[in-house]
Amino acid sequence: MRLLTWLAALLLSATISGEAQQRARFPHDKHAKLFPTCASCHAGIVAGTADRAYPPTASCASCHNDRDAKAVVWTAPARQATNLRFNHPVHAAKSAAEGGGAATPCVSCHSLRGDTAWMRVGTARAESCIGCHTHRASEHLAETAACTTCHTSLANARELPTAAIAAFPKPATHTQPDFASNHAPRNEGEVARCATCHAKESCVRCHANASNVRAIAQIASDARVASLMQGRTASYAAPASHTSTEWRLTHGADATKSIQRCANCHTRPSCTSCHTGSQNTRAARVIATLPQPAPHGARGVQLEGSRVHAANFLASHKTSAAAQRLDCAGCHQQRECTSCHAGASSRRFHAVDFVSRHAGAAFGQEQTCASCHRTETFCRSCHLKSSIATTGARSGVAHAGQPSWLLQHGQAARQGLASCTTCHQQRDCLRCHSDLGRKINPHGPDFDASKISARNKVMCMTCHLKDPLVP
């Protein structure tokens, strides 16, 4: 029985397809009654002599001579390129030594799935190998499969055409969500397993640090794979850890701890698209250890344009900046702050024509104007020059539409005094609200004169001719 098994193994075709078993082009089943053994035609396979692996073409004519049977044209199939390590003579010899039968071993591998009739044969199935060899897995492409038992490395399978490589089946493990972050081989055995189907170019396509990874260096380069990879952009699946809402806040610690792990997918521009700040920060020094994109290598994950801060961050960043919740300097240069906060006319913060319609936002203090602009200089200088501001008139251009403005302006001033100061200077108010003016008291009911006087009596004396706190 064992001999039969080994003889069947002799008939393993050059190429094994684990998924689709193909019928041989020679109609074996129609000749089932003519040939009692496999070796009568394929003796060379057992003996290891290629010229006798298939019967001569002329042997068909002994029957197919248009007299006994219709003449046919048959040629032996060319030897197919393969990456199999399988050796028919060795297996045949071992089967013979173990006392196997004559034909059964051929049939056990080459019989069609579920059909044991004599000479119903096709190309061998990978599962046939698993029957004897320690595969440590239940199926051909299992995660724990020991590929190198039956397969040579891709680099050594020099005759294998590029199309055959492109048609390699993809193990189910490769499509699992965490495969991108967990596929690194842990030992040389696993490297060899990867090298069954992959060449260095497979790795270089995505790994920005390919030249620094020992496992990748151990895998040979291959022109066929290179041609397959040409023009294919790298695809990076975000590891589960990266999808956390806190990742953008906490990734610095992980990067500092093991930046080389980051370097598998990230080049320096991945970081500097956000980390545009000082070169002297710890983050900058860590980032500097990442590789730059190689001219023909992987560019690394492209993060430019990705959303780092929350959608409303531009308007609400004050709290985070002040509390140093984020290391602003890690990403931003100070000039990015001063391009707005220095009162420059940068339009990066405000809309393009904000100057034409900023009044509403100023009254509402949607963003606190005084965080960036000093009303006495920035606002007033423009309002004065464009004549929006008055120079002392009690009813200027801005209030011409208010018939009772003189009586109403107290409420307006207390509600929006910051806006008043964008046009009016102190002396405008002193005309009425001072000892030298009309002596109209501008203080509210909760005004505490002693509190101000204790800090700056000079301010009191701007309006009062003598210290108001001294009876």
Next chain:
Amino acid sequence: MKRLAAFAIVLSGLSTLNAQGVIVSGASSGRYIEVRPLVLDSVPFAQTDSAWGAYRQTSSGTLVRCTTLDAYCTFFRSAQRQSLVAMMQDIDVTGWGFGEGVSVHAQLRARTAAGAARELWPQATQTFDALAAYVDVDRSFARVRAGRQWLSSTLGVFNFDGLDLSVRPASFLATQLYAGGALVEGLNRPLDAGALAPVEDLPPSDRAYLIGGSASVRRSGRGSLNLQYQRVIRADRAALYSERVGGTADLNVGPATLSGQLVRDLAMGQTNELAASVHSPLVFSFDGGFTVRHHAPYFDLWTIWGAFSPVGFDEIATDLHYAQRDGAISLTANASWRSYQDTHSGLSFAPLRSDGWHVTVAGSARLLASVRADASYGADVGFGASGTNGDAAFRWSPATPFTIALRATAFQTIDEFQIGQGRVVGLGADATWEISPMLRLAADAFLYRQAIKDRPELVDWNQRRLNVRLEWSIGQGADERPWDGIIGKARGAP
């Protein structure tokens, strides 16, 4: 002249010290602007009719002010259209490699304006400005910064000439002490009469010193807390210009972030800012937030404004955002309502509005692989100024280095307390060309047309604007670009 010399010294120092790396980046910009300044005009008293109060009006309805016994009444009108060209050159220099953690930084600005209306351009006569110039020594546990610098803090962003010492005794704790001569924000000049005289008839009588400190606790991913104290003292120490404290706190609770802020003016005993907010991701790529806020204006004690008892307002605000993961569509909506405190002033029978509200909706969609559309609408109603505005833009990015956008805008023209007299529509285009990773050219042009409601005789606000901006960066290790960063990314917002 002294500043130019100092700049030259900095640059020559960089070369003689053979810095390990120097980045020099700049932005050269030019703007063409048309304006119609307001001028005082007059009309014979006899040609006016009575309106109300002290006001009379012309036969066309223009309000004029007439003083008793004067033969003429006065009013403001728009002058003839004038134009100006404003040019600005920003240069940023960063050099490092003088020793571990030692770097020098300078941010310089030169500006000028030309044309009939050149005087209208703010600071047109201040041709040179040193926004920042400091030496930075940064070690893992501490940082010292000396020179002209800016501080971003709970109390705002302000600049000073002095020393800033930051110590990080632990990874979660940072402390900061700073002191120096106070500067006028926006002017970058000492707080004295000379700097403020052009715009302030009662400028501070002396320069001032600033001193402050802060402590921050940050648990990465958990939250943070910052406390700050700052005072500004007159140089002769005879008076206090300001004394404030501030605090901010963030706390992450699950996916939500809770934030709080307090700014208090110790000198006036007034709380200028008290806010609490919560923001959180919601369902289906939505995130949103809610804010409760009290705001009151702050004034330095060298002005009399604080003595006028300004009141603040209480505000509630909410915002909602939606963004598809692939960025194809994003939507934003926010709204707020504010209510002012009692002013104990004004006319009880004719009060001004004491509340206000604001609504904005905006959306962005990728129509084609290289075409994006943006639109927004906003309405703002308040006691002093109200208006609505809308924007739309189509942005075409045919190739990575090119972006072209067509923009349209419409908004109400506002003078304080005179609302909705006119409406302006604008049409424009902007384009950017990233010539190389270190060189970028941007330009935009706008044409505005004003339609004035029922007032055809008024001079229009029609005008044209043109901006050209060239941004560049050179230097060793200059693999970052000056226009990157989150602020730059918001450039396209309508």
